[in-house]
Amino acid sequence: MSYNSIYDIVGFNNEVNRLETQAKLGWKKEFRTLKWLGLKDGMRILDVGSGTGAYTELLLENLPHSSVTALEVDKKLFDISKDRLSDYEGNRLNLKFGSIKNSGLKENSYDFVVCRFVFQHLENPMDATREIYKLLKPGGIVAIIDSDRGMYGVSDPDMLFKSGRGFISQIEKRAGWNREIGRKLLKMLKYTGFEQLDFEAVTVHSDLVGIKNILGDNKVPPEIIKMVSRSNPRLAKIMRICSDSSQREKCTIIFLNLIAKGEKPIN
Ligand SMILES: C[S@@+](CC[C@H](N)C(=O)[O-])C[C@H]1O[C@@H](n2cnc3c(N)ncnc32)[C@H](O)[C@@H]1O
Numbered sequence: 001m002s003y004n005s006i007y008d009i010v011g012f013n014n015e016v017n018r019l020e021t022q023a024k025l026g027w028k029k030e031f032r033t034l035k036w037l038g039l040k041d042g043m044r045i046l047d048v049g050s051g052t053g054a055y056t057e058l059l060l061e062n063l064p065h066s067s068v069t070a071l072e073v074d075k076k077l078f079d080i081s082k083d084r085l086s087d088y089e090g091n092r093l094n095l096k097f098g099s100i101k102n103s104g105l106k107e108n109s110y111d112f113v114v115c116r117f118v119f120q121h122l123e124n125p126m127d128a129t130r131e132i133y134k135l136l137k138p139g140g141i142v143a144i145i146d147s148d149r150g151m152y153g154v155s156d157p158d159m160l161f162k163s164g165r166g167f168i169s170q171i172e173k174r175a176g177w178n179r180e181i182g183r184k185l186l187k188m189l190k191y192t193g194f195e196q197l198d199f200e201a202v203t204v205h206s207d208l209v210g211i212k213n214i215l216g217d218n219k220v221p222p223e224i225i226k227m228v229s230r231s232n233p234r235l236a237k238i239m240r241i242c243s244d245s246s247q248r249e250k251c252t253i254i255f256l257n258l259i260a261k262g263e264k265p266i267n
Pocket of ligand 1: 003004019020022023048049050051052054055071072073074077098099100101115116117118121122
């Protein structure tokens with residue numbers, strides 16, 4: 001099973017919207033943490049699994065002296081990123097269609113690799129850490145951003161997330177995602193040969209980013225509520241509550257985005 005089996009479950013456009021939102025919500029705090037972990041303007045950056053290019057665009061906008069290579073394996077998402085980033089292409093941006101399993105990119109050529117919410121979709125994630133190791137210059141840094149079901153987040157009311165977890169675990173099973181990846185990341189970096197390891201978590205809090213930016217401006221699409229109501233009527237009820245703007249302003253959601261960092265040794 002690959003990442004894009006999600007399209008059959010939630011629909012391509014819904015997934016694209018989710019990726020757009022997810023990139024923007026995490027950005028401010030992730031960027032702060034990535035800089036803390038060694039990201040600097042002027043570096044040569046590789047964005048692995050760049051999706052729609054939303055995060056790549058934020059990197060380009062906020063690091064005006066950096067060049068970015070964006071690697072993406074899904075043709076539909078790659079084409080979206082190509083459209084959105086056309087002003088940068090050939091200048092500070094190299095868009096590369098391909099897989100991190102065997103990227104075809106030049107070895108020893110990047111200062112910083114960011115790989116965001118990709119590892120949970122990889123069948124053999126150690127292949128990816130080995131490829132990233134090869135692509136980094138000696139002294140280069142990798143930051144893998146992902147999540148883990150054991151520390152995914154909390155909500156108020158509690159049932160909002162508890163029921164959501166049921167829905168997410170159905171998706172996980174059907175799409176074959178590995179949502180216990182967060183706890184494994186640092187050891188994978190260690191076994192690959194990375195040093196100067198570090199591990200951070202950033203929060204996405206609805207009181208700071210706005211509940212509507214997490215749940216969306218629009219109501220949950222009725223077809224999704226209908227689909228969910230068959231297997232999880234409780235969740236469907238919550239989705240209806242979330243679609244009511246006065247009700248949802250009373251809700252709180254906090255997510256944790258985990259960041260595993262390693263450096264390729266100089267010798
Ligand atoms: C959840 S999306 C995250 C997109 C983007 N990194 C972001 O944070 O907005 C996961 C992305 O990883 C890509 N992906 C999955 N396996 C990949 C692989 N082997 N090589 C490159 N990209 C891959 C998917 O096609 C998808 O675009």
